[in-house]
Amino acid sequence: MNTVTGSGECPECFDQVELKDVMQNEIVQCSSCGADLEVTSIDPIKLELAPEEEEDWGE
Amino acid sequence: MKVGMIYSRIRAEEKLLLQALKDRGIEVELLDDRKMIFEISSGHRYASRYQDFDVVVERCINHSRALYSLRILNDRGIKTVNSADVAAVCGNKLETTSALAAKDVPTPRTLVAYTPESALEAIEDLGYPAVLKPAVGSWGRLLSRVNDRHAAEAILEHKEILGSYHHSIFYIQEYIDKPMRDIRAFVIGGETVAAIYRTSPHWITNTARGGESTNCPITDEMRDICRKGAEAVDCWCSKSTTRWSTETASSRPALISPTRWPNLF
Numbered sequence: 001m002n003t004v005t006g007s008g009e010c011p012e013c014f015d016q017v018e019l020k021d022v023m024q025n026e027i028v029q030c031s032s033c034g035a036d037l038e039v040t041s042i043d044p045i046k047l048e049l050a051p052e053e054e055e056d057w058g059e
Numbered sequence: 060m061k062v063g064m065i066y067s068r069i070r071a072e073e074k075l076l077l078q079a080l081k082d083r084g085i086e087v088e089l090l091d092d093r094k095m096i097f098e099i100s101s102g103h104r105y106a107s108r109y110q111d112f113d114v115v116v117e118r119c120i121n122h123s124r125a126l127y128s129l130r131i132l133n134d135r136g137i138k139t140v141n142s143a144d145v146a147a148v149c150g151n152k153l154e155t156t157s158a159l160a161a162k163d164v165p166t167p168r169t170l171v172a173y174t175p176e177s178a179l180e181a182i183e184d185l186g187y188p189a190v191l192k193p194a195v196g197s198w199g200r201l202l203s204r205v206n207d208r209h210a211a212e213a214i215l216e217h218k219e220i221l222g223s224y225h226h227s228i229f230y231i232q233e234y235i236d237k238p239m240r241d242i243r244a245f246v247i248g249g250e251t252v253a254a255i256y257r258t259s260p261h262w263i264t265n266t267a268r269g270g271e272s273t274n275c276p277i278t279d280e281m282r283d284i285c286r287k288g289a290e291a292v293d294c295w296c297s298k299s300t301t302r303w304s305t306e307t308a309s310s311r312p313a314l315i316s317p318t319r320w321p322n323l324f
Contacts, residue, residue, distance in 0.1 A: 001077050001087075023077075025091060026069040038068070050068070 008045040067120035162291035175215040178229035199265035
């Protein structure tokens, strides 16, 4: 359960998103534009837009 | 013990599960379902890929990925939480209601029809308001409260042209009124370990749709209905939504739907 603290660039608004103890593939929200982002890499930190909701998503 | 966890996203729930496993000294391997390859035929490259796991916890967001993953693993003797059979029933409202009713667990009156015409006939028989739901789906999405015949005709027409065959399986349920909240209970091994009120002025109380959760004291009546519900779907670890209808003449609890995902915390 490797985690990292730092910041990454939001691919939607290009603002810096501060991250604390995040894991690879964790979903975070951009504090500037509100976009859902996925931490696709923790070394270095890389953020991408989270996958869009699909029809059979659920629990 | 070696635990695998199939996941789609790492959210607060997955982190809590991982932390709980870590606290118990249990080794966990994370399995991103977007990268997984299953070898169904034996003797080839990936055939023994998951054989080392003592148990695999399923946390897929896609229902279809969950069902196929669990089926392939179970067929190869790998234990999963929950099992493929349980997930198949509990991930589908129609199958869940059928299983609950077959075991006399109190459920809302439910009708199933396959055409807009027969669905309208069923809704009229049930009376208004009625509730239309997709058989597969979560988070309160695409639920319709049908208040009159005009609304029924419009919704059925819209569902027919949505394109997916799922929306032509009409699952029609009695509307159960609720005193501003329903109850979601969590069952492990037949024991109701926790419950929450989900409070909302809206008829849909899902927390994903703004329902607020607060602690709900567990009663003997709740334990009884939840245990029966879990047994009816053969589910070791489940959460169940229950509406105690206290504002109608026929005051009674109605277990609406266990869900596919295990909640281990």
